[in-house]
Each structure stands twice: as structure tokens, then as C-alpha cells.
Amino acid sequence: MNCPVNFEQFSLDRRIGAAIKTIGYTEPTPIQQQAIPVVLQGRDVLGLAQTGTGKTAAFLLPILQRLTQGPLRRVRALIVAPTRELAEQIHQMSIDLGQNTRVRSMSIYGGVGKMPQVAALRRGAEIVVACPGRLLDLLGDGSINLSHVEVLVLDEADRMCDMGFLPDIRRIIKRLPVKRQTLFFSATMPNDIRALADNILNNPTTVQIGMIAPAKTVSHALYPVPNNLKKKLLLDLLSQTRTGRVLIFTRTKYRARNLARDLVKRKYRATALQGNMSQNQRQRAINGFRDGKYDILVATDIAARGIDVTQITHVINFDIPNTVDAYTHRIGRTGRVDQTGEAYTFVSEDDVQMVRAIEKILGAQIERRRVSNFDYGDFKPESYSSQRRSNQPRQTQSNRRRTARSKSSARSRRKPAQPRSNKQRV
Numbered sequence: 199m200n201c202p203v204n205f206e207q208f209s210l211d212r213r214i215g216a217a218i219k220t221i222g223y224t225e226p227t228p229i230q231q232q233a234i235p236v237v238l239q240g241r242d243v244l245g246l247a248q249t250g251t252g253k254t255a256a257f258l259l260p261i262l263q264r265l266t267q268g269p270l271r272r273v274r275a276l277i278v279a280p281t282r283e284l285a286e287q288i289h290q291m292s293i294d295l296g297q298n299t300r301v302r303s304m305s306i307y308g309g310v311g312k313m314p315q316v317a318a319l320r321r322g323a324e325i326v327v328a329c330p331g332r333l334l335d336l337l338g339d340g341s342i343n344l345s346h347v348e349v350l351v352l353d354e355a356d357r358m359c360d361m362g363f364l365p366d367i368r369r370i371i372k373r374l375p376v377k378r379q380t381l382f383f384s385a386t387m388p389n390d391i392r393a394l395a396d397n398i399l400n401n402p403t404t405v406q407i408g409m410i411a412p413a414k415t416v417s418h419a420l421y422p423v424p425n426n427l428k429k430k431l432l433l434d435l436l437s438q439t440r441t442g443r444v445l446i447f448t449r450t451k452y453r454a455r456n457l458a459r460d461l462v463k464r465k466y467r468a469t470a471l472q473g474n475m476s477q478n479q480r481q482r483a484i485n486g487f488r489d490g491k492y493d494i495l496v497a498t499d500i501a502a503r504g505i506d507v508t509q510i511t512h513v514i515n516f517d518i519p520n521t522v523d524a525y526t527h528r529i530g531r532t533g534r535v536d537q538t539g540e541a542y543t544f545v546s547e548d549d550v551q552m553v554r555a556i557e558k559i560l561g562a563q564i565e566r567r568r569v570s571n572f573d574y575g576d577f578k579p580e581s582y583s584s585q586r587r588s589n590q591p592r593q594t595q596s597n598r599r600r601t602a603r604s605k606s607s608a609r610s611r612r613k614p615a616q617p618r619s620n621k622q623r624v
Contacts, residue, residue, distance in 0.1 A: 208234050210259060211266050213298035218259075221294055227252035232405045234260055237381060242402040244395055245383040250530050251407055257351050257381050258292050261325065264349065265301045271322025273344060277351040278328055278370065280358040282307040282477060283484060288353065289327045301325065306342075308332040309477040316341045330358070330366035337373055347374050355384040356391050356523065364390060371398060385530075386523050415533035416513075418541045418564045420553065422582035427574065428516060428544050429457065433464065434569050435514075435542070436494075442511035443487065445531050446496045449517035457516065458496040468494035499524060508537060515543040522555050545582065553584040 204225060205218050226234065229247045236243055237260035247253050261275045268274070279285040289305035296303065304318045306328040312335070319326075319342055326333075326342070336342040350371070352358070358367060382395050382402070395402075423431045436444070448454045451472035458470035469492045471483045487495040488507045499519065510532045519525045525543075532539025543564075545553055557563055568579040 205259075208238065208259070210263050211299070213266070214259065214262050214295060217295050217297050220297070223255070227256075229253050229405060229407045230256045230259075232407070233257065236403045236405065237261075237379075238263060240379055242379060242399045243381045244399060244402045244404045245381065246387065246404070246406040247383070247385065250533065253383050254288055254291050254353070255295065257353075257383070258288070258295055261349055261351075262292070262296045262299065262301055265296075265324045266299055269346075270300060270324060271302070272346045273319075273323065273326050273342065274346055275325045275349040275351070276328065276344060276347045276374070277325065277353060278330060278333070278358070278367065279353050280329065280361055280363060282309060282329060283480070284354060285327045285329055286481065289325075292325050292327070296325075303327065306332050306336065307477075308335075312336070312341075330363045330370060333370060334366055337370070344370075344373050345375060347378055349379045349381065350374060351381045351383070353383050355382060355394065356386045356388060357527070359388060359390050359394075360523070364394065367394070385526060415537060416529050416539045416541050418529075418560065419543070419567050420564050420582070421542055421544050421567055421569065422577075422579040423544050423546065423574070424577050425546050427577075429460065431544065431569060431572060432457075432514070432516060434572050436466070438569065439512070441493075443507055443509045444494045444512045444514060445507075445510050445528075446494060446514045446516050447519070447528050448496060448498060449520075451498055453517070454496045454498050458494075461494055461496070466494055467492050468496060471495055471497040473498060499528070507531070510539065512540045512542065515541070518543055518545055518549045518552050520552070522552075522559050525556050526559075547582075550584050557584055 205215065205223065208226075210218075229245065229251050230253075233243055233245055233253070233256040237257060243257075245253055245256070257277075265274055277285075277288055279288060285305045285307050289303050292301075292303040302321075302323040303325040304315070304323040304327070306315050306326060308329065308331050312332070315332070315336070319336070333342070337344070352367065355367075358364065380398055380400070380402075382399055384391055384395075387395075421431060421435070432446070446457065448457060451474050454470045454472040455474075458468045461468035469483045469486060471480055471487075475483070483492070483495065486492045490509075496516075513529045513532045515525070515528060519528060529539070529541040532541065543553075553564070563584070566579060566582055568574070
């Protein structure tokens, strides 16, 4: 297949072409080059690509082309996404790309009132971008009709599996017409996701862009540091580094909120994004970060997908993620669409196993760095290693305590308690 050098070679409707130029797209990304012609042919697609490669436009452009013909004001394309942020991002892009057409789009998700969504459905929309929970709710009370759906898109399918949405996805699929086009996009392919793809795709064309690994436009660095010095190291690192937008990931909602508050106290333009916030608060944080009101967004993994901010120059893992997939999606927020980015990860001795797993997927050891003029105390960052130092895996402090308790319990079972002598009584 010859790769087009511009969007004109897809022969899209002139109204869609005008929107592409207005947005500023010039050349298709690799996944767009490969996926758009196949989707236009009506084929099912299994798309495998890292985040930030342009896959949203890869399925939206052919869908808009299809919807410019045929009946309006009924749901003809259903896009299912794992998070409210991603659903809103896809919805906004469908508005931008379809701005010159009569095609309407709407988003459906929980955390906001249901009645405005019901009212929008009654007015009619051709594209519905939905999160599984609220979609099932609307299906249950008869507020949405999916009998006319021609195209189903499952975006970030692996993330939906991680969040426990797989049973919901199966329930939704049962409510759709059997005769339809299905587009299935995922950055990784665990067994559950591959089984789902095998069940719902009909003779699909596979489109895979590179390895399912972090984008090559991102450089990686580890900053070994004791846990109690992380916040001080972050402040020193930010003061010494030239950055654009910075996305900082923490493991907990409490830490995200407090870290953002501490940054604001030190005159940084920062805000938090975490699960205890209302949808309106979360959207204001994302919009403020995108529009330049905030330079730093401190977030939990709720933000690992669904943030499309091209100016992010640095992702900082204040806490290392629990899985390699989570690492991939976190740093996928920078180095997007062939731009370069930096991924910094703070690590302690308890993180050795995860560091080893990340280095395995990268195929190389990650550079260790230390912040100049920072007081590490007795800790030596340059001595940090992800290599096994013995035949046994390193135990964390909590594991050591559990092991000690187990041994103590075993000894007590082996040795019956001896009665105390009179000398032991006081």
C-alpha cells in the first residue's frame, strides 16, 4: 500500500478537508496512513499503537466521511471510551473535524446530571461517545436507541479491561446490530482483550505501529531518592530544568492534592486532577492546563489517558506506577505526534522490580541521574541498580515484617508454651 503524503489523497468530503486545514493537520501520522483507507473500505480494524500517535483522527475521519451520507439525527456511530476525560476529548475532536458538516456529536458519562444527556439524545446525534456505566444506565431506561449503529469503536480497550469494564462492554455489544463495522484500538494486548477482539471482529485488518512500548520520541531518566526527600528533590529539579507544561503523577488522590497545593504556595501555576473532584472541577483543571492557565498538572492515573495537550514537555513520575502498561500510558502524554519529551521517574529501593520490568520493555537500561547541589544525606543515587544482587528478590520492609511474623508464628506452633516457674512470676 502506498502511503499518502497528505490528507487530500484520501478523497475525503471537501467539508472535512477544510476542517483538517483549519485545525492545522498537514501530513497523516503512520497509523492514519494505514488505518484510514481500510476503515473507508468498511473493514473491521484491530489497531495497535501507543498513545499520542493520532489514532483518534484515524477512526473519526472515516466515520465522518460515512455519516455525511445517509439519514441524520439518529445514533449511527458509537464510540466507547474508559474515562470521562477521553470521552470528552474524542467528542471535541469530532466537533472540530465535523465543524462544516451537519453531523452532530455528543458525549455520555457519569458524574454529571443525566437529564441534559437525555435531552441531547432526543434532539438527535449521529455520533455518541460514551463511558460504559452511563451508557448502560441510559439503555436500561430506554433513553438511547442503538439499533441503527453502523460503526462501533472501542478505544483504549486495554484500559477498559483494567478498570473492570469488560462485562459491561459485552452487555453493550449484545444491544448492537450484528451487521456493523467494528474498530478496536488498544495500546497493549493482554489475553482478555485479545479474546474480546477475536469474538467481535470480523476478518479484521491489523494496523500496528511499532512495538507496543513507550514512544521513541520520549527520553527516560531515573532519579533515585529516598521517599522522605521526594518533595524537596522535585522542587530542586523544577528550579533547575527548563520546561513547558509539566504533568506530575502520584499514586494517591491525597498526595496529588497536597503536592499541587505545596507547588502553588511556592508560586508555581499548578493544579490537581484526581478522582474526588467533580466532573466540572476536573474539566476546568484540564482546560486550564491545556490553555496555559496552569503550567503544572499533578494527577493520579485518572489523567494517564484522555489528556491531549501537545505542549507537555515533561512527565514526572513522583511515584512509580504499579505496572509497565501504566508507565507507557503516563509518559504517552509527552512526545506526542512526533514531538520530543522527557520522562523522569523518582525511584527508591522498593521500586527495583518495577524498574527492571520497565527497562525490559524499553530494551535498555534507563539513565540514572542526580540533581546537582542536592543534599541526599547518606543516600548515594549513583549506587542505585535494577540488577538482582542475589538469587533472592529484594524484600520490602513490609514483606520483611510479614516474613518475621510468619516465622514467629511457625515457631510458636512447633513449641508448645511452657508453664512459668515460680521464679518467672513477679
